[in-house]
Amino acid sequence: MNNFTFYSPTFFAFGKDTEHDAGCYVKRFGGTRVLIHYGGGSVIRSGLLDRVKASLDREGIPYVLLGGVKPNPRSGLVYEGIELCKKEGVDFILAVGGGSTIDSAKAIAAGVVYEGDFWDFYCGKRIEKALPIGTILTIAAAGSEGSPDTVITNENGMFKRGATGDAVRPKFSILNPALTQTLSPYQTACGITDIIAHLYERYLTNTPEVEVTDRLIEALLLTMVHEGPRVIADPNNYEARANIMWAGMMAHNNSCGVGRSQDWTSHDVEHELSALYDCAHGAGLAVTLPAMFTYVMEHDVMRFAQVAVRVWGCQMDFAHPEVTAKAGIEALKKFLVSIGMPVSFSQLGAKEEDIPKLVDVLCNGNGRPGYIEGFTKLNEADCTRIYQLMV
């Protein structure tokens, strides 16, 4: 196991009706003038935004509103949010929505207290300072509610890039599984896929002797395998949604990923798909993961065999572990299909002729050195082959 530090100071309020306490938590964590940041009309239609406003009103906390966050959140709205916060003297940002809204809120929070261009953080500069953030989560997926990470797409070049820093870890996150019951099965399945990706990407490690984190990741994968189909079959299954929601947070606050090398190349490969085609991130991952794993499996066959046996219930073929490893990847693919996810380029609306463009931006865009690296090093030829496996 590698040396590490771990810090997850977010206060979580989990369960039914917990959004009514948003105002109390803003007060507890020092907010006196709030930006409520949200996405489209669903939080308005569902009445959630009104409940949040009422909660702030009860505490006498003034607020301004900025909606309009889109999936794959854009830099334009971030700049707008930064200006608004400065103008209005906002000292706390409350994100009401999913990972895109939270990521956009994190970017604004970091940008408000930074003299330069907030995009610097998405080019490798660590976020050291930010306005405090609270979240009210409406989809179990990105894990942004408990993470120091944020992903934004720069409209100038359509680069989709990540930034990180403990300063943007939410002070509090409100997780009410009932709020996710209005999601479509497709949106729900996209979230499930994103959570599974966060787990696999921690699982694909080159660090030996990491039994405890292996087991924890497998525990969360097993949860997704059990609860995923239940919630797709019955969108109103509160209990299944609750288990998925906590698993989604645990999958990405890094408590099960510490002390080991991780592999974020699947996310990198996918980001080019959602940046170019504006598809849902989870859908892009569903297409990416089986292709990616098929390509990199040989790097550590026993690791793929282990997850096949422990999570997917495959029988170990001791004479031919690669058969077991492949069976695990097939089982993942079947699972993704069973919850309604696309698993090919055409289902995603992606085009084979775009592969050179995808590969170029992936490996060379935004200052990249001609390759990406995690579990293995992948150059342009490797990435081309991976995209081709999705066709």
Add this chain to the structure above:
Amino acid sequence: MNNFTFYSPTFFAFGKDTEHDAGCYVKRFGGTRVLIHYGGGSVIRSGLLDRVKASLDREGIPYVLLGGVKPNPRSGLVYEGIELCKKEGVDFILAVGGGSTIDSAKAIAAGVVYEGDFWDFYCGKRIEKALPIGTILTIAAAGSEGSPDTVITNENGMFKRGATGDAVRPKFSILNPALTQTLSPYQTACGITDIIAHLYERYLTNTPEVEVTDRLIEALLLTMVHEGPRVIADPNNYEARANIMWAGMMAHNNSCGVGRSQDWTSHDVEHELSALYDCAHGAGLAVTLPAMFTYVMEHDVMRFAQVAVRVWGCQMDFAHPEVTAKAGIEALKKFLVSIGMPVSFSQLGAKEEDIPKLVDVLCNGNGRPGYIEGFTKLNEADCTRIYQLMV
């Protein structure tokens, strides 16, 4: 799943040589005058105390020392520590040792800023305020390094009781697995048993639909089953110790116990043993757990069958699940024996004729209502039978 809140804001620094950074972390978390609290001579002999002092010296942070914490830490030293802190103007407490030292530090930290008798907190009053605490952990066991809990034995009556409050969660905890390599196999096994108890006590729930936390608890149990024998066979196995150390923290910071009823009656039953015989807490638990589980198994046979299959690798007997459930308890007992733990009264130095006294203090001592309650309600007759099963 039940509604819950979860808050684990401790900063963890994990790995080799991390104790050298103690001074930096004290400074980061606001300490300017420190009480270094520790136990017996081992931290002196190993040179750890000198390394910690040097680290504080490098940051120019003055300190006073209070050693002498014993296993099953006593109220007398807590009173002494409170007086010392007040006299010396201490504003940060640094615990160097195991769970007993950390628990004693938490009691002092709460007592210094409280007008009344610190024992009030151990009679049910929640700890709302305390001096900040840092820890340098020397044994993987109690999980106190990441928990809001503390257990103290009151010398006036020998009541061993717990207190809790987020205010005594450590600001930082330094976990260097190499520091645990000097422990005897017996001490190591006691720690392993304590961790296993923390997991089982969360596992024994009456809350339905808790797949995610069930799976997480099983993951940590599987880790202990794998790593425990490795570290007993080779005390210098850093990797096994590292996996156990992180599992020990995760087992008790409640990330895998949220949203479900828990069962702390095994700890209650054991506390009377270690209070009366001053045995190691882990050893007392090794004697307690199999007896306890045998007695309460009928309350939920399928829960015990589940852990038997998922953790202990037992085959499910679908016609007779109680057979599987019992096999799991037997497997646990065999495991405890294999790592050198006692599993009977005589091995512990306990006496059958003391059972009435044990039961009386357990069920009626320190204001208890004549019974204890968790997974099931256990009255004096039940507790008598449980102690008899240990003979």
